[in-house]
Amino acid sequence: DASDYLDEFIKRAAVASYLKKDPSFKPAGTIVLDSVVKSGNWNDADKDGILDEGELDTTEKGLSFADATLALFDIFEVTFHVSEDPTATITVSMLITNGTPPTLVVPEHRHYERGEFTDANYMDGVYAYDNEDDDSQLVISVLNKIVDPNVEDVYVIYYTVEDTDGNITPGSGAISIGGVVDEDYWINAKDFTKKLVADNVQGTAEEAIRWSEAIGKYVGTNTETLKKGDVVPVIVADLGGYKKAAGVYNIKYAVEAHQAAAITKKATITDDSEPIIEEPIPLAAPPTLVVPDVRQYDLGAFTDANYMDGVTASDAVDGDLTAKVTYDKPVKPNKADAYVVTYSVTNSANLSATKTGVILIGDWVVKGGYGLYAQDFKAKLSKIEGTKAEAIELAKAKAIDLRRQVEEGSDDGTKLLAVGALAMVDNDRYGKELKVTVDDAGGYKKAAGKYKITFKIYGLTSKDAPAKKVTATITDDSKKPATTTTSGGGGGGGTAKTGDDMMLELLILLLILSAAAMVCIYLRKRQGDAQEA
Numbered sequence: 231d232a233s234d235y236l237d238e239f240i241k242r243a244a245v246a247s248y249l250k251k252d253p254s255f256k257p258a259g260t261i262v263l264d265s266v267v268k269s270g271n272w273n274d275a276d277k278d279g280i281l282d283e284g285e286l287d288t289t290e291k292g293l294s295f296a297d298a299t300l301a302l303f304d305i306f307e308v309t310f311h312v313s314e315d316p317t318a319t320i321t322v323s324m325l326i327t328n329g330t331p332p333t334l335v336v337p338e339h340r341h342y343e344r345g346e347f348t349d350a351n352y353m354d355g356v357y358a359y360d361n362e363d364d365d366s367q368l369v370i371s372v373l374n375k376i377v378d379p380n381v382e383d384v385y386v387i388y389y390t391v392e393d394t395d396g397n398i399t400p401g402s403g404a405i406s407i408g409g410v411v412d413e414d415y416w417i418n419a420k421d422f423t424k425k426l427v428a429d430n431v432q433g434t435a436e437e438a439i440r441w442s443e444a445i446g447k448y449v450g451t452n453t454e455t456l457k458k459g460d461v462v463p464v465i466v467a468d469l470g471g472y473k474k475a476a477g478v479y480n481i482k483y484a485v486e487a488h489q490a491a492a493i494t495k496k497a498t499i500t501d502d503s504e505p506i507i508e509e510p511i512p513l514a515a516p517p518t519l520v521v522p523d524v525r526q527y528d529l530g531a532f533t534d535a536n537y538m539d540g541v542t543a544s545d546a547v548d549g550d551l552t553a554k555v556t557y558d559k560p561v562k563p564n565k566a567d568a569y570v571v572t573y574s575v576t577n578s579a580n581l582s583a584t585k586t587g588v589i590l591i592g593d594w595v596v597k598g599g600y601g602l603y604a605q606d607f608k609a610k611l612s613k614i615e616g617t618k619a620e621a622i623e624l625a626k627a628k629a630i631d632l633r634r635q636v637e638e639g640s641d642d643g644t645k646l647l648a649v650g651a652l653a654m655v656d657n658d659r660y661g662k663e664l665k666v667t668v669d670d671a672g673g674y675k676k677a678a679g680k681y682k683i684t685f686k687i688y689g690l691t692s693k694d695a696p697a698k699k700v701t702a703t704i705t706d707d708s709k710k711p712a713t714t715t716t717s718g719g720g721g722g723g724g725t726a727k728t729g730d731d732m733m734l735e736l737l738i739l740l741l742i743l744s745a746a747a748m749v750c751i752y753l754r755k756r757q758g759d760a761q762e763a
Contacts, residue, residue, distance in 0.1 A: 240266055240324075244308040247322040259314035269305045269323065331397035332360035332368055336389050338458070339449040341416075344408040347379040351405075358391040358399070367394050382408030382418050384447040386459040404449040404458040414450025415491035417464060419443065419483045422495075425502040426476050433473035435466035438481050442495050446485040467492055476501035514579040517545040519555070521573050521587035523660075524601065524632045529592055532563040536589075543575040543583070551575050566592025568601060568630040570661040588632055588661050598694035599633035602666070604685045606700045610707040616676030618668040621683050625700050629664040629687045633657045664688065669697060678706035 241261045249255055271287040286305070309321045337355040352375060358368045373388040389401045409418030419442040424431055431437070438444075446462040456462075467489055468482035476499050484492035522540040537559065543551040557573045569589045576582040590596070594603045604627035614620060621627075635654040665688035672682035681702045687695055 240308060241310065243324055244310050244320075244322050247308075247324050248320055251322075257312045259312045261310055262313055262316075264309040264311060264319055265307075266309075267307050269307050272305055330361060331399045332358050332363065332391050332393045334358045334370070334389060334391040334399045334401040336387075336401040336403040338451055339404045339406065339411070339414075339416075341406045341411045342379070344382055345379050347377055347405070347407060349375065352377075352387065356389060356401075356403075360393045362395070363393045368392070377405055377407065379407060384416050384449060384459050386457075402452075402458060404447075406447075406449060410491060410493045411449065412485075412491035413488060414448060415446060415462065415485040415488045416449050417444070417446045417483060417485050417491045417493050419445070419464075419493050419495045421497070423498040423500065425500050426474070427502045431474055431499055433469075433475070435469060435472075438466055438469070438472055438497060439464060439483065442481065442483065442497070444483040444493075444495075446491065462487055465489075468494075470494075470497075472497055475499065514581060515546065516581040516583045517543055517548070517551050517575050517577045519543045519573060519575050519583040519585045521585045523634055524588045524590060524596060526590040526594055526596065527563075529566060530564055532561055532589070532591060534559065537561075537571065541573060541587070545577045547579070548577050551577060561589055561591065563591060566594075566603060566605065566626070568594075568603070568628070568661075568663070586661055588630065590630075595696040595698050596632065597696035598690075598692065599631070600664070600687055600690070600696050601630045601632050602685065602687060602696040602698045603628050604666075604683075604698040604700045606702070608703040608705070611676070611678050611704055612707050614676055614704060616674060618671055618674075621668055621671065621674055621702060622666055622685065624702070625683065625685065627666040627685045627698070629666050629696075631657065631659045631662050631664055634660050670699075672702075674702055678704050680704075 241263060244263075245255075245257070245261060273285050273287060275285055306324050307321055308324055309319050311317070311319045335355075335357050340351070340354055342351065352372050353370075356370060357365075358370055359365070360368055369392045371390050371392075373390065375387075377385045377387070384404055384406045386402055386404055389403070390398050391401070392398045404416075406416045409416050422441040424441060444464045446464045448456045448460045448462050449458060450456070452458060463486040464483055465486045466481060467484040470480040470482065471477075472479040472481055479497045479499070480494055481497050482492055482494045484490075520540075520542045525536070525539055527536065537557055538552075538555070541552070541555060541557075543555050545551050555573055555575045557571055560571060561569045567590075569591065570586050571589055572584065572586050574582055574584045588601070590601055590603075592603060593605070594601045604625040607624040607626075609624060614624075634657055636657045638653040638655045666685055667688040668683060669686040670682075670684040672684070673679075674681040674683055681704070682699055683702055684697055684699045686697045
């Protein structure tokens with residue numbers, strides 16, 4: 231039974247204690263306890279594990295182990311002998327502890343504003359200590375992590391601490407989120423809005439408490455009648471003029487048992503005795519994106535910053551969205567051409583608007599909703615045929631439709647129509663290339679010379695349609711024979727010399743003249759030297 235186990239424990243402890251004094255001790259028989267007498271309590275005030283002067287309390291000295299009131303540390307004198315030699319008794323002093331659990335300290339109440347609490351805050355102010363184990367050996371556990379940082383309420387949190395002997399000490403504390411705390415009480419309430427007629431407003435304190443959801447809770451030390459987290463009655467300390475009438479009232483709520491725990495909230499009562507016309511909630515709509523139909527720049531003058539020239543975006547809810555416009559970048563500033571750029575923008579409702587715009591680089595003629603380009607060109611006679619199709623190609627002539635809208639019922643989009651005669655619809659050919667034709671070839675043919683060629687857009691006959699005139703310069707690169715005759719009489723004719731033959735003869739003549747000049751210079755120098763001698 232328990233007493234037998236205790237005796238055996240004391241026997242073993244006594245022998246072990248004596249072995250520290252006399253390691254050679256080897257009992258030849260059974261250990262018999264003679265007496266176990268308490269000599270005092272040890273209060274290790276400095277916690278150094280050494281029995282210092284003044285730390286021994288002998289008020290219970292002389293009690294037997296069974297009769298002693300055990301303190302944390304008890305000192306006993308144990309006398310025993312070996313059964314084979316009853317006269318040879320041994321007395322040792324032993325320190326026996328009573329296995330006291332660790333101490334757990336948890337704040338009765340901690341308060342945090344809404345959204346402020348994190349898991350790390352569960353341990354705010356929580357600690358434990360033990361008379362045997364140090365802090366690193368004690369294990370503190372949070373049993374219920376139930377705090378919602380965004381829900382205003384009082385949460386009771388339970389803890390335990392366990393020492394190395396397996397002793398466990400429980401504890402608990404209240405954590406409040408939001409509201410108002412004063413001493414041992416917490417209170418919270420909400421603003422509310424009601425309609426005078428539809429909600430049957432009576433202007434009473436009871437309905438104010440109900441509609442504001444006012445609530446009080448106890449957060450102090452547990453008593454016989456109140457525990458942490460218990461709901462306590464709430465009263466209206468000041469109605470703030472609240473009555474059965476439209477208006478805005480500041481109502482003060484308080485805990486009935488402790489009116490210093492109080493909070494003031496707003497009550498809004500609207501007059502619905504007559505029909506109230508509510509403004510319709512606008513449906514979400516895509517943003518408005520503005521992109522110019524056409525923008526034109528000289529060769530080399532365009533930069534990336536020009537992509538946003540004249541481009542704006544706005545939204546009824548988000549306001550100015552121009553800075554959020556995105557676009558592709560197809561423009562080559564040094565190449566004359568028509569570039570179609572696509573722009574997009576998205577609002578906070580995730581609705582988007584997309585629009586294209588044409589950017590012209592080079593000397594384009596823009597008129598009547600169309601653009602036409604052509605450039606002067608030079609060519610060698612041997613490389614041309616003198617046709618209109620060839621002139622279009624060499625002049626790099628091209629045209630583009632710049633009309634965003636056309637009249638409803640119009641044809642393929644190449645015909646100019648009077649604006650306003652019919653309803654306007656989107657032009658699916660906007661930004662598309664059109665066919666170019668030669669309006670006046672200016673005599674252009676397979677012959678050297680300069681020609682003024684006029685281009686126009688195929689199918690457009692209106693005077694408002696664009697036209698572009700360029701100069702075509704054709705040079706004669708054919709080789710012509712030189713007509714010369716050789717010296718001689720009679721009717722004999724010499725062979726015609728080519729240009730290359732004449733050039734060769736000229737070079738030979740120059741060489742001969744150069745040699746003669748050098749000889750003259752040499753002879754003159756010799757003559758001068760002779761005269762000096």
